[in-house]
Amino acid sequence: MAELTDVYNALVSLIGGALWPQGLSGVSAIGAPCKIYPRSPASTELDADLRAGIVHVSIFAPPNREKVTTRYPRVWQDQFPGAPTITVAVSGSTVTLGGTVTPTHYVSIVVAAQGFSYACTASDTLSSVAQALAQQMPAGLGASVSGAAITIGGRGDIVARCAAPGTMMMEVRRQNRGLTIAIHAPSPQLRDAAAALIDPLLATTDFLSLPDATAAWITYQGTDEADEGQKAMDYRRDIHIWAEYPTIIIAPAYPITIVQNQLALADGSASGTTLIENG
Incomplete structure (x- = not known):
């Protein structure tokens, strides 16, 4: 089932595709080395990388930014067919x-x-x-x-x-989680270049596919900018979003191949007819 780590990883994949449109072996779209990861940055690593000209993009969930949004009935649905x-x-x-x-x-x-x-x-x-x-x-x-x-x-x-056999799923809870995509760059130009790729991408991504065949609904919350200046060499922009996604349970699903219909006749007897069902 999807959980917060799956949302992180899906965002890393989405944003990574924009930063490296030709794959990790090529040059990044902003012309500078980039790191993207699902956590807050480690200060010592960040400081060293910024001085080396490396841009960081971190994705994390700040505390106290979560809402329970459960609203759908609990019904089984097909997940993955066998x-x-x-x-x-x-x-x-x-x-x-x-x-x-x-x-x-x-x-x-x-x-x-x-x-x-x-x-x-x-x-x-x-x-x-x-x-x-x-x-x-x-x-x-x-x-x-x-x-x-x-x-x-x-x-x-x-x-x-x-x-x-395939699998079926039932949504048992839904949550809307606040997430921050933080861009740390060694110059305002690199920060702005990264943001120019990431911000429109998030704005045009309504639903983010997750590994369990569900999706996270992405909505925009706001943007903050904080420049530590040339001394720290940390030019930062935070893009805040909401990601609403379900918690599900999974069970085996067995396709029906035969249906036996039992018909009651007028004389009280019964007649059976077998029908093929799938395919």
């Missing part, structure tokens, strides 16, 4: 398995309005998965196995699907 490594192909009355067997990935077959599904284990092979599926089928379907292929009694109404 990507099955096993494949299925239907040709006439034959289902052929391919790809790679991965534990917890599963294969489903629907034929004659009946559904059969099998979840792979660590010891499975394509042939053993095919065998396990065929063994579930009643004798009347006439299923036979050859390697990784299942042939089902000359039928042409076969549907097959494969699936893999």
